[in-house]
Amino acid sequence: xxxxxxxxxxxxxxxxxxxxxxxxxxxxxxxxxxxxxxxxxxxxxxxxxxxxxxxxxxxxxxxxxxxxxxxxxxxxxxxxxxxxxxxxxxx
Amino acid sequence: xxxxxxxxxxxxxxxxxxxxxxxxxxxxxxxxxxxxxxxxxxxxxxxxxxxxxxxxxxxxxxxxxxxxxxxxxxxxxxxxxxxxxxxxxxxxxx
Numbered sequence: 001x002x003x004x005x006x007x008x009x010x011x012x013x014x015x016x017x018x019x020x021x022x023x024x025x026x027x028x029x030x031x032x033x034x035x036x037x038x039x040x041x042x043x044x045x046x047x048x049x050x051x052x053x054x055x056x057x058x059x060x061x062x063x064x065x066x067x068x069x070x071x072x073x074x075x076x077x078x079x080x081x082x083x084x085x086x087x088x089x090x091x
Numbered sequence: 092x093x094x095x096x097x098x099x100x101x102x103x104x105x106x107x108x109x110x111x112x113x114x115x116x117x118x119x120x121x122x123x124x125x126x127x128x129x130x131x132x133x134x135x136x137x138x139x140x141x142x143x144x145x146x147x148x149x150x151x152x153x154x155x156x157x158x159x160x161x162x163x164x165x166x167x168x169x170x171x172x173x174x175x176x177x178x179x180x181x182x183x184x185x
Contacts, residue, residue: 001128002136009124014117023107024117029140031094031102037181041093047122048170049093052182075182077141079172088130089145090168 003029036077046084053078096122129170141174 001009003025011021032050035042042050057073081089096118104114125143128135135143150166174182 001124001133003138006121006124006128006135006137010117010120013120013124016117020107021117024103024109025121027103027106028099028118028121029137031099031106033140033178033181035094036178042095043093044096044099044122047126048172050172074179076179077172077174077182079143079170081170085126085129085170088126089132089170091130 039075044082046082048082048085049080050077051080052076132168137175139175139177141172141178143170143172145169146171 007018007021007025010016010025011018014021016024032042036050036052039052052075054075055073058071060069060071061067062069100111100114100118103109103118104111107114109117125135129143129145132145134145137143146169148164148167148169151164153162153164154160155162
């Protein structure tokens with residue numbers, strides 16, 4: 001499922017216009033993305049939580065050419081699946 | 092302070108111009124649709140945010156580090172999330 005399919009499914013299920021469904025879905029993910037950019041945690045009961053983690057940089061090698069490369073440290077969101085979703089997926 | 096479902100609901104109320112019950116039922120519905128899609132084993136791709144996918148994990152031998160007990164972890168399905176490149180760049184400020 002992609003975002004437009006999510007929007008269509010929402011419009012149908014809630015009996016609202018596509019336009020409104022689109023605004024809702026976009027707003028949901030914009031708010032979530034903003035939170036992560038601010039390094040704020042997200043906690044959605046039943047779905048899961050997100051937390052920005054810092055990963056250290058390291059020196060690696062390009063496996064093809066053997067060249068030494070430096071990989072910089074980076075921040076990445078870590079998603080922990082919520083109990084309800086975890087159980088539903090594994091059924 | 093974490094972004095919770097309640098906060099999301101009240102923000103959508105002002106941002107999209109919805110009544111509180113409308114905001115609540117649409118947010119709950121978005122989450123339900125997402126969960127249902129994953130429960131069906133279908134990936135969920137949100138452009139600009141990331142991709143949720145269902146992975147099959149094989150059974151493996153594990154060990155409880157506290158009791159040092161050996162145990163077998165059964166085969167199971169898990170949800171994994173991969174951040175979109177756009178969001179990753181925003182988070183890293185480049």
